Amino acid sequence: MSLSKYRGKRDLRASGEPAGGMTTRADLRFVVQKHAASRLHYDFRLELDGVLKSWAVPKGPSLDPSDRRLAIQVEDHPLDYRTFEGVIPKGNYGAGEVIVWDEGTYTDDPPSPSRARMVRNLREQLRRGDMKIRLSGSKLHGSFALVAIRQGDGRQWLLIKHRDPDAARGHAVLRDTHSVLSGRTLRDLRTRAS
Ligand code: MN
Numbered sequence: 601m602s603l604s605k606y607r608g609k610r611d612l613r614a615s616g617e618p619a620g621g622m623t624t625r626a627d628l629r630f631v632v633q634k635h636a637a638s639r640l641h642y643d644f645r646l647e648l649d650g651v652l653k654s655w656a657v658p659k660g661p662s663l664d665p666s667d668r669r670l671a672i673q674v675e676d677h678p679l680d681y682r683t684f685e686g687v688i689p690k691g692n693y694g695a696g697e698v699i700v701w702d703e704g705t706y707t708d709d710p711p712s713p714s715r716a717r718m719v720r721n722l723r724e725q726l727r728r729g730d731m732k733i734r735l736s737g738s739k740l741h742g743s744f745a746l747v748a749i750r751q752g753d754g755r756q757w758l759l760i761k762h763r764d765p766d767a768a769r770g771h772a773v774l775r776d777t778h779s780v781l782s783g784r785t786l787r788d789l790r791t792r793a794s
Contacts, residue, residue, distance in 0.1 A: 627705035628718070630735060631682040632661060634701040634777070636786045637694045644671060644759065646706060646733070648722055651676040657759055661740055663768040669759040671746065685781055687789055697789040699779035704737030709744075709762075729757070738780045739773050742766025 631652070633643040642660040645652035655671035662669055682703065688695050708725070709732045712718035725731040729748025735741060743762035748754065761767050777785045 628707070628722075629682060630704060630706045630737065631700060632702040632737070632740065633684070633698050634660075634786060635694065635698045636696040636790075637688075638696070642701060643674075645677060645682065646722075647679060647682070648719070648726065650679060652679060652681055653726065655746070655757060655759070660771075660774050661744075661759055661761075662771060663740070663742075663761050663766065663773050664770060665761045665763045665767050667761070667771075671757040671759045673755045673757060683781065685779060685784070685789075697786045699784060699786055699789065700781045701777075702737040702739040702780055704735060704740070706733050706735045708732065709734040729754075732762075739776060 629647040631643075631645045633645070635641055635643055635656075639658065642657045644655045644657050644661065647653075654674045654677050656674050657669050657671045659667075659669055683700065685698055685700050687697050708718050708721045711734065712721050722731065722733075729750070731746040732743070733746065734743050742764045743766070745758075745760045745762060747758050747760065749756045749758060779785070
């Protein structure tokens, strides 16, 4: 394994450096960024084929299966974007504060037996506009559907929680307004910027 030399030289617990390795390499990542642009929204992003497939969710994700959250597909973002947190300056596209509201890994649902098959399956689901995914984040967990609305312009989707043990009534999840990376809120960033 190519990282064994890297790990052999280090006490990663003491140094705090990334361990790398099978789990992080094999798992696809997701991130939800809370973004105070001209309209507040949540950017829901799924790693696939080396980019972040992206949707803007005006009302934010919900763990309540009775909610159908509009999710507008936007342009792919670079993978690096998943850790972006800060203030996009006035005069720039999407000007405003951004925090990493949630992050974690995801699979297709039910999970394919290998990464290669999972990626093929997710590509096909994305193309069809009918994704079934399982999230393992700090705030969002369990099975979700992301479904294109065919009557629309092809960019409008719905994000819906499946009924499973991770489902919850109401919107308590959105009351946690802190970044999972830094603990900061949008307001913290605003205060610091002014
Ligand atoms: Mn945005």
